[in-house]
Amino acid sequence: MEKENLIEEIRKRFPAEIVSDGETLGDQVLVVHQEGLRAVMSGLRAAPFDYAVLLDLTCVDFLATENRFEMVYHLFSLSRNRRLRIKASLPAEAPVVDSLVGLWKNADWLEREVFDMFGIGFMGHPNLKRILMYEGFEGHPLRKSYPWRKEQPLIPMKD
Amino acid sequence: MEARIQKEARPDTMLLNMGPSHPAMHGTFRIMLELEGEKILNAEVEIGYLHRGFEKTCENRTYFNLLPYTDRLNYVSPQINNLGYAMTMEKMLGVQVPERAQQIRVLMSELSRVSDHLTCLGAMAMENGAFTVFLYMMKAREFLWDVIEFTSGSRMTTSYIRIGGVRADLSEGWRDSVRTAVVETRRVLKDVHGLLDKNQIFLNRTRGIGAISKEDALSYGWTGPCLRSTGILYDVRKAHPYLIYDRLDFDVPLGEHGDNYDRYMVRMREMEQSLRLIEQVAGLIEDKKPRAKAEEIEPTEAVRIGRLQKPLQKIRLSPNLEGSEKERYPEILTGDAPVAVPPKEDTYTTMEGLISHFLFFMKGYGIRPPKGDVYFSVEGGNGEVGFYIVSDGTDRPYRLHLRAPCFHIVSAIEQLIRGRFVADVIPTFGSMNIIGGELDR
Numbered sequence: 001m002e003k004e005n006l007i008e009e010i011r012k013r014f015p016a017e018i019v020s021d022g023e024t025l026g027d028q029v030l031v032v033h034q035e036g037l038r039a040v041m042s043g044l045r046a047a048p049f050d051y052a053v054l055l056d057l058t059c060v061d062f063l064a065t066e067n068r069f070e071m072v073y074h075l076f077s078l079s080r081n082r083r084l085r086i087k088a089s090l091p092a093e094a095p096v097v098d099s100l101v102g103l104w105k106n107a108d109w110l111e112r113e114v115f116d117m118f119g120i121g122f123m124g125h126p127n128l129k130r131i132l133m134y135e136g137f138e139g140h141p142l143r144k145s146y147p148w149r150k151e152q153p154l155i156p157m158k159d
Numbered sequence: 160m161e162a163r164i165q166k167e168a169r170p171d172t173m174l175l176n177m178g179p180s181h182p183a184m185h186g187t188f189r190i191m192l193e194l195e196g197e198k199i200l201n202a203e204v205e206i207g208y209l210h211r212g213f214e215k216t217c218e219n220r221t222y223f224n225l226l227p228y229t230d231r232l233n234y235v236s237p238q239i240n241n242l243g244y245a246m247t248m249e250k251m252l253g254v255q256v257p258e259r260a261q262q263i264r265v266l267m268s269e270l271s272r273v274s275d276h277l278t279c280l281g282a283m284a285m286e287n288g289a290f291t292v293f294l295y296m297m298k299a300r301e302f303l304w305d306v307i308e309f310t311s312g313s314r315m316t317t318s319y320i321r322i323g324g325v326r327a328d329l330s331e332g333w334r335d336s337v338r339t340a341v342v343e344t345r346r347v348l349k350d351v352h353g354l355l356d357k358n359q360i361f362l363n364r365t366r367g368i369g370a371i372s373k374e375d376a377l378s379y380g381w382t383g384p385c386l387r388s389t390g391i392l393y394d395v396r397k398a399h400p401y402l403i404y405d406r407l408d409f410d411v412p413l414g415e416h417g418d419n420y421d422r423y424m425v426r427m428r429e430m431e432q433s434l435r436l437i438e439q440v441a442g443l444i445e446d447k448k449p450r451a452k453a454e455e456i457e458p459t460e461a462v463r464i465g466r467l468q469k470p471l472q473k474i475r476l477s478p479n480l481e482g483s484e485k486e487r488y489p490e491i492l493t494g495d496a497p498v499a500v501p502p503k504e505d506t507y508t509t510m511e512g513l514i515s516h517f518l519f520f521m522k523g524y525g526i527r528p529p530k531g532d533v534y535f536s537v538e539g540g541n542g543e544v545g546f547y548i549v550s551d552g553t554d555r556p557y558r559l560h561l562r563a564p565c566f567h568i569v570s571a572i573e574q575l576i577r578g579r580f581v582a583d584v585i586p587t588f589g590s591m592n593i594i595g596g597e598l599d600r
Contacts, residue, residue, distance in 0.1 A: 025250055025533050052377050056534075056562040060549050072547065074534060074562070078377070078391070081398050085534065106380035109570040117214075127163055132207035132599060141215055148219050 006082075010049065014040050027085055034088045037071075038098035041086070044075060045103055051075035051084060054104040057111065059118045063144040068092035069120060096121035117142035164203040168193045172200060175581075179208050183286050183585045186595030190572070190584065197580045202573045209595040217559040222248060222322070222526040223500075223519075225559070230316040232561065233597040235278045236271035236540040238307070240597075241320035246401060247535040247546040248322045251528040254498050260324035260491045261402045265440045266337075267319065268402075268537070269433040270307060273344060274300045275540025275592070276384075276426040276433075283423065283589030284355060287364050292351050299347040302340040309336055322526065323499040324492030329444070337441050341434050348430060355423070365419035369575045369587035376417060380567035383542025385591060388425045389417030395538035403443075409436050422590040497526055525554045541565050541592055565591075565598040 007021050007028060017036025022029050032040050044051045055074040062068055067089035075084045090097060099122035100107040111122045112131040119140040122128055130137065134154070139146050151157075168174055178189040187208035193201040213232065217225045229244045230237040242264055249256060256264075281296035304314045309330040311319035319326045330336075355361045371381075376389045386393055394411045396404040412428035414421030492499045497519065506516040518524050528550045536545035542564030549558040568591050576584050 024531050027534060054380055055543070056380075056545060056547065056560070058547060058560040060532075060558045072532075072560075074545070074547070078393060083534070104380065105375065105378040105574075106567045106570050109566065113566075130207075132210045134207070141212060146215075148215060 029085045031087045051077045061144045069095045099125040209599040213600040221554045236275035238267045238271040239539045243537045243544040245322045251533045269436045273433045279592035295347045299344045302343045306336045370418035379571040384425045388414030388421035419590040563597045
């Protein structure tokens with residue numbers, strides 16, 4: 001399937017879930033509704049789309065905007081040798097999105113990292129806890145509202 | 160706070176901590192094991208001991224200033240990290256890199272790849288008792304790092320590959336040092352093949368151990384040699400060719416079973432391919448003509464004369480790290496204005512040069528890519544090293560995210576060691592090449 005056909009095909013399959021599609025610097029981008037994310041992802045993972053690899057999963061904090069958090073997923077299809085970027089916006093208050101742990105095994109750690117760094121909740125995640133920061137750390141360091149130089153030492157700092 | 164494994168453990172089993180500081184854990188990394196005798200019933204991995212806040216720091220640095228932080232991700236092959244970042248920025252800025260710079264980049268990233276694999280396998284062999292292999296491999300690595308050191312001035316954290324090109328031209332006599340490195344590495348590889356390939360102790364500890372299926376490897380997002388050891392052909396250099404890789408001739412070695420032995424073998428054979436690439440690209444890089452020295456004068460001399468009159472002679476410029484070169488290093492660095500550092504001679508001798516220097520380094524100026532986001536990846540020692548950068552049009556990244564290949568690979572370790580013996584943790588862990596700097600960022 002050609003590039004354009006593929007996107008059209010995906011849009012036809014998920015007419016309600018997809019907000020828009022586009023291309024930036026040669027990368028295909030799909031924006032989906034947060035509620036339909038899991039459905040779209042499991043559809044894309046299976047044939048005929050065959051995006052079998054979850055390359056990356058992260059989040060961006062757009063502090064000033066209404067939909068503050070944006071989840072960014074990178075999928076990769078081995079058979080087509082093509083990448084696809086999926087985005088979904090989350091609200092500033094209690095951001096929660098469906099977990100993809102049942103679809104890809106690496107989603108477990110990747111989602112834990114996003115939870116740790118941004119405080120995004122993942123519905124259906126079996127073991128959602130901090131991964132890079134320690135238990136008892138307050139706040140989420142990659143949020144724009146977290147000051148860059150703020151320190152939370154576990155033992156008192158030497159002068 | 161109780162870990163998951165503590166809550167789930169049966170009352171009659173033993174919980175054992177491996178790490179975070181353990182002789183066989185190169186890097187701080189903790190595995191909690193639930194044991195029944197020697198058998199591992201369950202495992203839980205804890206990471207984050209080397210978390211430096213790489214991504215947060217980068218958000219507060221300019222695009223030019225954050226380059227040295229990328230050295231410290233996978234610190235065994237820093238040049239590939241530099242390359243990944245620089246090429247992501249070039250994709251965003253739409254910059255064309257000169258041909259010679261691309262060749263030098265290929266040379267450097269293949270040297271780094273070999274040193275990465277040597278370190279991984281050397282450590283893995285050492286932990287299995289083959290200390291000789293470790294010493295041999297470290298010896299070969301020194302020859303490779305000689306080439307890197309002659310050119311970039313430092314062994315490990317080089318910051319040599321810059322946005323738009325490379326920092327300096329190859330050193331004088333680089334051809335000889337590359338030749339020595341290739342010959343010495345080949346000799347070491349031959350010795351190591353002889354020492355390990357049919358070594359019963361090594362085979363017992365690696366063959367059939369830590370095996371992963373193709374489906375699981377994909378589901379865990381594995382890339383690089385670890386994925387290829389299961390038999391799946393995916394190499395960023397072949398799948399999405401960058402630099403001049405599409406014009407070079409190399410094979411991608413594949414494994415079959417995805418066990419520790421295959422991971423060892425794929426890495427060994429990949430090094431041979433990398434050495435082939437190094438030889439090819441060394442043949443492509445042209446020797447530079449010796450500079451005519453007669454009519455040229457030193458920059459400082461030009462400044463002295465310039466106080467009295469305009470110097471008629473040409474200023475002598477050196478293309479290596481001892482000084483810097485005029486004309487924006489046309490062969491090794493792009494000429495686009497806000498992308499690369501302006502030449503130092505201009506900064507010190509002309510008004511315009513000083514202005515362009517300020518415009519590059521002043522807060523709010525310098526490299527300012529257009530609004531938008533970009534993802535680009537290169538093939539690192541461990542797999543696909545990807546950068547996702549969101550720009551808001553200012554001189555600092557709004558968000559910079561690293562796709563660390565290690566992170567995905569390590570997340571599978573719990574599954575791989577479950578049901579095995581305690582001793583199997585060590586070769587499994589060793590064959591994955593876990594680099595703390597990249598894993599924890």
